[in-house]
Amino acid sequence: MKDIRNFSIIAHIDHGKSTLADRIIQLCGGLSAREMETQVLDSMALERERGITIKAQTAALTYRARDGETYYLNLIDTPGHVDFSYEVSRSLSACEGALLVVDASQGVEAQTVANCYTAIELGVEVVPVLNKIDLPAANCPQAIEEIEEVIGIDAADAVRCSAKTGEGVIDVLEALITKVPPPVGDPQAPLQALIIDSWFDNYVGVVILVRIVNGTLRPKDRIVLMATGAQFPVEHIGVFTPKSQARESLSAGQVGFIIAGIKALTVAKVGDTVSHANKPALAPLPGFKEVKPQVFAGLYPVEANQYEALRESLEKLKLNDASLQYEPEVSQALGFGFRCGFLGLLHMEIVQERLEREFGMDLITTAPTVIYEVRQNNGELTVVENPAKLPEPSKIEEIREPIVTVNLYMPQEYVGSVITLCTQKRGMQIDMVYRGRQVQLIYEMPMAEIVLDFFDKLKSVSRGYASMEYEFKEYRPADVVKVDMLINGEKVDALSVIVHRSQSQFRGRQVAAKMREIIPRQMYDVAIQAAISSHIIARENIKALRKNVLAKCYGGDISRKKKLLEKQKEGKKRMKQVGSVEIPQEAFLAILRVEDK
Numbered sequence: 001m002k003d004i005r006n007f008s009i010i011a012h013i014d015h016g017k018s019t020l021a022d023r024i025i026q027l028c029g030g031l032s033a034r035e036m037e038t039q040v041l042d043s044m045a046l047e048r049e050r051g052i053t054i055k056a057q058t059a060a061l062t063y064r065a066r067d068g069e070t071y072y073l074n075l076i077d078t079p080g081h082v083d084f085s086y087e088v089s090r091s092l093s094a095c096e097g098a099l100l101v102v103d104a105s106q107g108v109e110a111q112t113v114a115n116c117y118t119a120i121e122l123g124v125e126v127v128p129v130l131n132k133i134d135l136p137a138a139n140c141p142q143a144i145e146e147i148e149e150v151i152g153i154d155a156a157d158a159v160r161c162s163a164k165t166g167e168g169v170i171d172v173l174e175a176l177i178t179k180v181p182p183p184v185g186d187p188q189a190p191l192q193a194l195i196i197d198s199w200f201d202n203y204v205g206v207v208i209l210v211r212i213v214n215g216t217l218r219p220k221d222r223i224v225l226m227a228t229g230a231q232f233p234v235e236h237i238g239v240f241t242p243k244s245q246a247r248e249s250l251s252a253g254q255v256g257f258i259i260a261g262i263k264a265l266t267v268a269k270v271g272d273t274v275s276h277a278n279k280p281a282l283a284p285l286p287g288f289k290e291v292k293p294q295v296f297a298g299l300y301p302v303e304a305n306q307y308e309a310l311r312e313s314l315e316k317l318k319l320n321d322a323s324l325q326y327e328p329e330v331s332q333a334l335g336f337g338f339r340c341g342f343l344g345l346l347h348m349e350i351v352q353e354r355l356e357r358e359f360g361m362d363l364i365t366t367a368p369t370v371i372y373e374v375r376q377n378n379g380e381l382t383v384v385e386n387p388a389k390l391p392e393p394s395k396i397e398e399i400r401e402p403i404v405t406v407n408l409y410m411p412q413e414y415v416g417s418v419i420t421l422c423t424q425k426r427g428m429q430i431d432m433v434y435r436g437r438q439v440q441l442i443y444e445m446p447m448a449e450i451v452l453d454f455f456d457k458l459k460s461v462s463r464g465y466a467s468m469e470y471e472f473k474e475y476r477p478a479d480v481v482k483v484d485m486l487i488n489g490e491k492v493d494a495l496s497v498i499v500h501r502s503q504s505q506f507r508g509r510q511v512a513a514k515m516r517e518i519i520p521r522q523m524y525d526v527a528i529q530a531a532i533s534s535h536i537i538a539r540e541n542i543k544a545l546r547k548n549v550l551a552k553c554y555g556g557d558i559s560r561k562k563k564l565l566e567k568q569k570e571g572k573k574r575m576k577q578v579g580s581v582e583i584p585q586e587a588f589l590a591i592l593r594v595e596d597k
């Protein structure tokens, strides 16, 4: 085991994580030059565009070091966004080391900081690497100073490299084997394997990526997944180089995959422990957590006849995304659709985008909401993830909302504005810690505020320098009310939102005003009203307009007429006919666009 090194790469977007990973894979002979042509580590087109790695992948590599020894390196990829922070912590806890890649021409940036602290807290050895030294703007001494000040680790002998030219990449590997300790574990002990990731493969079913902590696993062994107790006979085991390669055994310290005829991703949860069914470990590995959807929204096809297609697309997505939930739902205004549960806003956006892009769906999405626990006067306790389903105020005894613990990191100069923002968002300060030039703020905050627009606001008050991660804490009583929107006197269920009472009047007015801007003028007057119960709190009017786009081009250039009609059709695409009024997609998300008081 002395010759194994398990590591991951922590880097800010664009600092060169994928390029460096590719270089390392190339140096260690994992792939031929032709296979290298396409960047391997983040394969989904969507990911590349957004620059985030959604599904962790891995590579088992062999490296002949300068000391003449051969080392087995396991590169474990980590996803890079707040919604996936639990998966990040599981990937990191499967490593003994992490390369902290910093673009020497840019210095340390916010996003890396939170992941780096997670690594340090998990006892992972962080090895600083300065990348892009080929750039004229590279300033290594400055980058070193920033790493030391901001992250607080010694960076004097940070490795300098250029993932682009290949210069210094060997030094990165040498630093890795000297600085990162080999794994510890007992190959003879009962099996404990940590699930780092799992995904669905059309041919073999669920593939589980594990880090074996103790014990040894062989094909044909019978395994148990400790959180669910489900048992399966192992069919194949192996490693990714990054191509898959079968192995006869995987033992303590190694990283590899298990295929065991598992059909549903929900059985093999990230963070769970795999053990032998006949001789299970006494206890699972620490740190398993059930990740549950935190944010819910309704997804409706623009064309009613697309409902079945939407169901099929969601089914397909769900195969590879255990955290996505959906249930059929009916809205008076929007017809048949699905109430979907997501880990967070980014997760929601990704799902939405994949549905539209990969599956060609045309969707209307309602405003995201958190889950409320509602106790009614008759003692009944219900869970509400759709504002339209909130019982009448007179029937409610108490509403409780989810509270999250938020960890924020930012340079000192932004502490003031971040605190102001947190207070505005009903946050309660728990702690404030100085870490070099960086400050860590810990807040407890209603999840609903985070869902609304906290992340964007945080970025704007800190000019992008603050980073955050959050975790569900508990449900607490909350003084919230439902604001309904009426269009021409009709309540549109899909437009209702739940907001804090102190903000309700203000938000109701703002949403109405925003909708007046968004909803195009129609053939008749349209009245938009906001109401709490039967009490109207705001009213806006959209004046009638006879919209005849052809009126301007009398004279009869037919191709121009066609073009205009085409354009008008395009504009209609994401509209939904509600009663007699056409409402565009943005109107359903108007609540996300309003300013704070």
Ligand SMILES: Nc1nc2c(ncn2[C@@H]2O[C@H](COP(=O)(O)OP(=O)(O)OP(=O)(O)O)[C@@H](O)[C@H]2O)c(=O)[nH]1
Binding pocket: 011, 012, 013, 014, 015, 016, 017, 018, 019, 020, 042, 050, 051, 052, 053, 131, 132, 133, 134, 135, 161, 162, 163, 164, 165
């Ligand atoms: N000049 C120079 N450019 C580099 C170097 N390493 C990476 N790049 C470039 O920097 C850009 C970002 O590199 P990636 O490897 O995609 O960065 P990443 O951190 O993986 O980014 P995401 O995948 O978006 O998270 C690409 O255009 C690379 O070609 C380097 O050493 N020198």
